[in-house]
Amino acid sequence: MKEDVLYHFSLSTSTHDFPAMFGDVKFVCVGGSPSRMKAFATYVAQELGLEEPGVEPVNICAGTDRYAMYKVGPVLSVSHGMGIPSIAIMLHELIKLLYHARCSNITIIRIGTSGGIGLEPGSVVISQQAVDACFKPEFEQIILGKRVVRSTHLNNQLVQELLLCSTELDEFPVVVGNTMCTLDFYEGQGRLDGALCSYTEKDKQQYLKAAYAVGIRNIEMESSVFAAMCASSNLRAAVVCVTLLNRLDGDQITSSHDVLTEYQQRPQRLVGYFIKKCLKKA
């Protein structure tokens, strides 16, 4: 192709110099909310001693409101919206961006929120593997009308490195577990408080307990396609999500705004510590 338009980033190879803009990127952190990924950029800049007092991080994707992107030294912080399709669009364009920029040895980490199963709210889960709503470590897609299944394997060494960081940091509970990735937040996760619901509390408890029994510790909506696409593109990938509630105790997220804000900083603190440690070693 003469030109590659990354439409949902509002970036193009004909108008932007990708190697100059992104060539030094080594870590990519992604998360659903644009304001959270801006906050992460600010936090990482402080941690790495790269902050400029009074200067706000600049949104590289300011030409669109589909995603937001910030760069702090070797760290790229990108939002991906909610759900598999939304993160998949972002990942296609991100992987092309990294290719055009000739980046190498990239580590990519999703820092997100999730519902926990059998964990104290605020616990952080490092995903061993991503599984679907039938508990299988697979991501299924329809391509040209045909079913294609991809593995959702994550990098085990990276899991261990992050776990070691959490021990060194010792600030909040962190576990390694399987992460279930669903296409819906309400019926798809067995919630009883959606607009539609055709099952009972008992059915829900049975489903969540079966999930717990096969090692699932949290539920979110992006990890399976994230794992599948990163593996297909040879990116070292991890998923680190905080749990906002224990789904065995309820469905609604009723903690105060301040408590939830502090919870959401936990994956950022762990991953910020990890990045700092990697850069010291390098």
Next chain:
Amino acid sequence: MKEDVLYHFSLSTSTHDFPAMFGDVKFVCVGGSPSRMKAFATYVAQELGLEEPGVEPVNICAGTDRYAMYKVGPVLSVSHGMGIPSIAIMLHELIKLLYHARCSNITIIRIGTSGGIGLEPGSVVISQQAVDACFKPEFEQIILGKRVVRSTHLNNQLVQELLLCSTELDEFPVVVGNTMCTLDFYEGQGRLDGALCSYTEKDKQQYLKAAYAVGIRNIEMESSVFAAMCASSNLRAAVVCVTLLNRLDGDQITSSHDVLTEYQQRPQRLVGYFIKKCLKKA
């Protein structure tokens, strides 16, 4: 429930008076981009003579960056992000909002963007029905680990009313056709320009031509769950999307920003005209 927290709207029945805030709503318009839904609120305010010079529309969901919501008289304008999971979360919370507000006789219209098949770019498609990537008028979900299929039927009378409006307006080409709803923008829609691609131009053309042969005129990523959830909740629903390109001619969206902006206003103009006409009759 004593309290219902609509978490992704940052609204709750215990802190907001839903009947007072939303009781007079009769039309809900939804679209992916928050800035586009703000622009629609501004446009509708002008059309209905409800604008206040110098006053910006107020985002009712300002407490979160997941969705944006604006209200202009009887019209609610809400963003839903990209893809089935993202719009499904919004619809669950919207349907609960309308229920708590005791709204009745609601018409809900998705005004979006799409890729066209065999149409001049800028054409608007009013969806006859939403179909999946295998061309079936079905929305499949996994609920408690089991496959559940819902119909994606849309209101035929509303299709005819909107078509009549387009004839009266006579500003741009409008057709009635089937709309294919996919879980991915790149491989899921047969694009050759994603980060991953395992098929040829010939395979792609064959797939898109087979879609055209069964009446599919455009492809987007939200219509099936939108149709299914609105039908299950007895909401009169329609999907009106502009086509940004003709997929038989290419995959990239390369039109200028100004051309795309004008295209994106077309569903707004048609639906704005429709709402004005309904309110005159009432």
